[in-house]
Amino acid sequence: MALPYNKRTHDCGALRAADIGKSVLLSGWVDNFRDLGGMVFIDLRDRGGITQLKFDPNSDPAAHGIARTLRSEFVVCVRGEVISRGEKVNAKLPTGEIEVVVHEIELLSKSETPPFEISDDTETNEDLRLKHRVLDIRRPRMKNALMLRHKITRTIREYFDRNGFLDIETPILTKSTPEGARDYLVPSRIHHGCFFALPQSPQIFKQLLMIGGLDRYMQVARCFRDEDLRADRQPEFTQIDIEMAFVQAEDVMHHVETCIAEVAKVSRGLDVALPLPRISYAEAMLKYGKDAPDLRYDLTIKDVTEIAGRVDFGIFKDAIAKGGVVRCLVVPNGSEMTRKETDGLAEELKGIGAGGLPLVKVAVEGGKVVFQTGIAKFFTDAALVAEICTQIGAKSGDLILFAADHSDSVCKYLGWLRATVADRRGLIPKDRWAFCWVVDFPAFGYDAETKAVFPMHHPFTSPKDEDLHLLKLGTNEVPPKEDLLKVRAKAYDVVLNGIELGGGSIRIHRADVQSKIFQLLGLTPEDAKKKFAFLLDALRFGAPPHGGLALGLDRIIMLFGGYSSIREVIAFPKNARASCPLSDAPGEVAPEQLKELGISILK
RNA sequence: GGGGCUGUAGCUCAAUUGGUCAGAGCGCCGGCCUGUCACGCCGGAGGUUGCGGGUUCGAGCCCCGUCAGCCUCGCCA
Numbered sequence A: 001m002a003l004p005y006n007k008r009t010h011d012c013g014a015l016r017a018a019d020i021g022k023s024v025l026l027s028g029w030v031d032n033f034r035d036l037g038g039m040v041f042i043d044l045r046d047r048g049g050i051t052q053l054k055f056d057p058n059s060d061p062a063a064h065g066i067a068r069t070l071r072s073e074f075v076v077c078v079r080g081e082v083i084s085r086g087e088k089v090n091a092k093l094p095t096g097e098i099e100v101v102v103h104e105i106e107l108l109s110k111s112e113t114p115p116f117e118i119s120d121d122t123e124t125n126e127d128l129r130l131k132h133r134v135l136d137i138r139r140p141r142m143k144n145a146l147m148l149r150h151k152i153t154r155t156i157r158e159y160f161d162r163n164g165f166l167d168i169e170t171p172i173l174t175k176s177t178p179e180g181a182r183d184y185l186v187p188s189r190i191h192h193g194c195f196f197a198l199p200q201s202p203q204i205f206k207q208l209l210m211i212g213g214l215d216r217y218m219q220v221a222r223c224f225r226d227e228d229l230r231a232d233r234q235p236e237f238t239q240i241d242i243e244m245a246f247v248q249a250e251d252v253m254h255h256v257e258t259c260i261a262e263v264a265k266v267s268r269g270l271d272v273a274l275p276l277p278r279i280s281y282a283e284a285m286l287k288y289g290k291d292a293p294d295l296r297y298d299l300t301i302k303d304v305t306e307i308a309g310r311v312d313f314g315i316f317k318d319a320i321a322k323g324g325v326v327r328c329l330v331v332p333n334g335s336e337m338t339r340k341e342t343d344g345l346a347e348e349l350k351g352i353g354a355g356g357l358p359l360v361k362v363a364v365e366g367g368k369v370v371f372q373t374g375i376a377k378f379f380t381d382a383a384l385v386a387e388i389c390t391q392i393g394a395k396s397g398d399l400i401l402f403a404a405d406h407s408d409s410v411c412k413y414l415g416w417l418r419a420t421v422a423d424r425r426g427l428i429p430k431d432r433w434a435f436c437w438v439v440d441f442p443a444f445g446y447d448a449e450t451k452a453v454f455p456m457h458h459p460f461t462s463p464k465d466e467d468l469h470l471l472k473l474g475t476n477e478v479p480p481k482e483d484l485l486k487v488r489a490k491a492y493d494v495v496l497n498g499i500e501l502g503g504g505s506i507r508i509h510r511a512d513v514q515s516k517i518f519q520l521l522g523l524t525p526e527d528a529k530k531k532f533a534f535l536l537d538a539l540r541f542g543a544p545p546h547g548g549l550a551l552g553l554d555r556i557i558m559l560f561g562g563y564s565s566i567r568e569v570i571a572f573p574k575n576a577r578a579s580c581p582l583s584d585a586p587g588e589v590a591p592e593q594l595k596e597l598g599i600s601i602l603k
Numbered sequence B: 001g002g003g004g005c006u007g008u009a010g011c012u013c014a015a016u017u018g019g020u021c022a023g024a025g026c027g028c029c030g031g032c033c034u035g036u037c038a039c040g041c042c043g044g045a046g047g048u049u050g051c052g053g054g055u056u057c058g059a060g061c062c063c064c065g066u067c068a069g070c071c072u073c074g075c076c077a
Helices: A060-065 A126-131 A132-136 A142-161 A203-209 A248-268 A281-288 A313-323 A339-351 A382-392 A407-424 A465-471 A511-520 A525-539 A553-561 A591-596
Strands: A022-034 A040-046 A049-055 A076-084 A098-109 A185-187 A196-199 A216-224 A236-245 A278-280 A301-303 A325-333 A359-365 A368-372 A399-405 A435-439 A444-447 A453-456 A490-497 A499-506 A546-552
Touching: A022 A049, A040 A060, A049 A060, A049 A076, A060 A098, A060 A499, A060 A546, A076 A313, A076 A453, A126 A132, A132 A142, A142 A216, A142 A553, A203 A216, A203 A236, A203 A546, A216 A465, A216 A525, A216 A546, A236 A248, A236 A339, A236 A499, A236 A553, A248 A490, A248 A553, A278 A281, A281 A301, A281 A435, A301 A407, A313 A325, A313 A399, A325 A382, A325 A407, A339 A407, A399 A407, A465 A499, A490 A546, A499 A553, A511 A525, A546 A553
Parallel strands: A049 A098, A278 A435
Antiparallel strands: A022 A040, A022 A076, A040 A049, A076 A098, A185 A196, A216 A236, A236 A546, A301 A325, A325 A399, A359 A368, A359 A399, A435 A490, A444 A453, A490 A499, A499 A546
16 A cells, blocks of 8 residues: 655646646545545645545545544645536635545654644644744644745845856854854864854955955844844845945845845835935934834824923923933824823833823814813913914824933834834835835944944945045044034945834945044054954955845845744744743753853853 | 843633632543534633742732743843
8 A cells, every 4th residue: 555655746736627637646644534424525735735536435435434544743644536526616715616525644753742733723832832933833824934935035035146146155164253143153173262253244255255346245133142032033044145246236236126126026026116215314203203214104203392492391492401302102093092002102201212292282272272181281381382383283183292301212102103003003004015215324333332433234234425534534633522423324234114124334435534433433543453353355456346135034025024023934943031842942061061161150 | 230021721812899710712532423614512721820938818810039932221243
């Protein structure tokens, strides 16, 4: 009865009415079985889909006898004939017009009862799914995610291949660079006390490839960062890493957006209008409170610092006195939100650092616009109320949410409120795909704690030409902090629906600019040499102007696949505590291994 | 490190104010059933309510601690 399971004629999603009459050999898993006492029906599943098998006790008693003993997830191989279902079509299945009447069956493998059903219908606890990822991957949803991943990755590879990019691998065992995220370290057996670092990104290597004259590079690159996780952050993730020589920002952006549009078409049938809209970092922060604005809905933040200064309300006055700002969000018809809802928002807002949530409801009394509830009592001047409403476009029935603090905090609070309120009040059109580029990032940020200037992107990011004068090139002077914070970078992020898909920059290729930047960042030439020696060496030998970008592949697949977490599009992801429930990694190692590496563990 | 949510049968969940509240659906096991496709019908097994302590006459429910999972702030080239 042994069947040649290696000679499958079709997969389980392939057969159609046109195949009626064919003799076929199928293999797969028992998805569902219906034993009617005489006739037995089995849904056979493999990667391609599901085909109904029919076992008839009269014509094929031996096969029927075996079929009766089958259970969920048993693995079988069958040989049979494709027949029409006649009137009994199952419209839910692509193969619903046919079934296979089985003449021979071989049980290849039994299965224990699975800990959860292999089905999309019930949402199983994710921890359990990750422990039994093998079974989880059999579910259509997961299977589709990984098939989508393949399709998108292939589309991207083909795009860049077609456009002259070379796919080049870079080292996984590399050297720790001091900037940025925590490194995952790998101890060296041969050099005790020394460590490799897994790359946070192939940043420096791709620059070296450009300086090496390879002109255009791309890689599907695994990146590693030992930081806390999120729904869209894993300790190891995949970037589409690209770099180009002799280009301006627009050239990089053109290729990236064209590629993304192709992915959108292939994965969702979307026609994305190009070029994508550009929005400055300053505008994004002001209007949306985020450097990755969600442009699917309007609901923009309004600055009311000037007018709020005329209100006798301590929170506003204090914030302004300290150089802060007052901004607000007008929630259309937000007056219908209950006290419980707004109190809830306030509580959650406190959880991210805010002192509270000043708010008012807009109403009309006696023909005049008035504020009610919340901090309404501080708005005693009817003319002022009218002026505010005109300025921010608030009308009766709206809810106004305020934030007063330093600009950074206000952006954080109102950005969070904007996204949260939009989501809870159903203001986000689910079928909209809002792409944009965020450009004109500041080159530097300022850390109040360390009182130090730091690079917003990385220290090799080129400032915009028109802002170069602020750097006092060719002198030893350090420009005032205020000037440095005005310098904009040739950096750009591509954003979809409020999630950063990727970012990049044009790199510095002028030695004088690079050394000035290091100086401004507080790095002596010796420091810089120590930290970035191999890049600086390379820059000495003729570096072409170059730049690139890295796209978060996992996020792209998550968004185009409609998943809520990148764990859903990664075959074997880590959980929120950065461990793998399947393999139980990370794990302890034998003392001998440690000894060989010259490592002892602190207790 | 901070904030929040969750933890009850193999899975998904329910259990009014602390008082027959140890329950349902699915799954599983056994039986019946020849056109099902979430097959149907009959019967059955299965739970230390994450764990530890406390309050109480009485705790799934309240309190404290702890563990685990998820979300989030910080952090994240």
